[in-house]
Amino acid sequence: MIWQFDTLILLLLLVAAVVSLRLRDLLAASVVFGIYSFLMCLLWAEMAAVDVAFTEAAVGAGVSALFMIATVYQTTRKSSD
C-alpha cells in the first residue's frame, strides 16, 4: 500500500462521487459512475484484494454502467431535480 497512490485515488473517488450526484445530464452521470467504479477497482487492487478488484472492474465499471446507460436511453436524459 503506497499512501501517495491511496490519497490520489481517494481524492479522485470523492470528486467522481460528487460529480455523478451533481450532474443534471443522466447519461454523463452514469459514465462518471462507471469512473467511480473503476477507481474503486484500483483501490481494491492496491489493497491486494485482487479478486474483489476483478469483480468490481467486470461488474461495476463494465456491465452496470452499461445497464444504467440502457435505462437512461429508455427513460429520460435530463434529471428533474
Place this chain on the structure above:
Amino acid sequence: MRFLGLFAVLVTGALLLYGVKDFPHYGAADSPANEGVVPRYYMENTMKDARVPNAVTTTLADYRGYDTMFETSVVFTAGVAIFAILRVFGGDRNRHHPDSLRIRGDQFRIIVGTTSRLLIAPIQLFALYVLAHGHHSPGGGFQGGVIIGASFLLLSVARNLGESLTRLPEHRFFTLGATGVLIYAGIGLLCLLLGHHFLDYRALQHVLPGVGPEMARSHGILGVEIGVAITVSSIMFAIYANLSTRGELKKGL
C-alpha cells in the same frame, strides 16, 4: 428539510469516522481476519485440502459452497424479477425518443461494428481463461461469466440487439440461467448420492477415474464455477435485453 438532511449525513459520517479508530491497522498480523481460527485454517490448508493455491476460490466454492450456490440463485432470481417487471408481449407501445437521445454519428457504424466484431472473440477466450484459471489466479465463475455476458452486450451495443438475440434467443438464455443453478445443485446432490454430505466434493473421487480426494475437490470447484458462469452470463444478457428495450426485445440501443 435540506439542513436536517445535511445534519443527519454529517452526524452519521462523524460516527462512522469515529468507528474507524477501532479498526485494526492495514495488514496487521493480529487483526481478527488473520488471527481467527477459521480464516487461519482456510489460508493454511487450501493447498492440502483441495490443491488450489488461490484461497479465495477454495473459500468461495468449497468451504463456503452453500453461500455461493444461493448467490447464484439470487442472480437467477434477479433475472426472473426483471423479466416479470419489464417484459411485455405483443402490442407495439409506439414509443418515441426525445431528440437529445437520438444517436448521431451513424456514419461511424462500420468502424464501431468491425472493431467490436474483432474484439468479441478475444474477450470470450479471455473469459474462458478467467473461468478455468480461477484456481491459480484471481477470477472464477462470477468474473468469467460477467465477461462472457459483456461480450454479448458489446455485440448488442455496437451492432444491435437483434443480432445478439439471434445468437442467444430468449428461451435459450433463461434455460441456460436455470441450467447453471442446476449444475451447481446437481453436483451437490451427486455428492449426497455418493454417500457424502451435500457439496462435499470429495465424493466425486468415486466417479472421476484416477483422482484422489484432494483433486476431486479441485475438480468439483471447477464444476460449480462453470455452473455459476453459465447462469451469470446468460442473466446479464437477459437483464440488458429487457432494460434496453423496455421488455419488448425487438430492437435496443
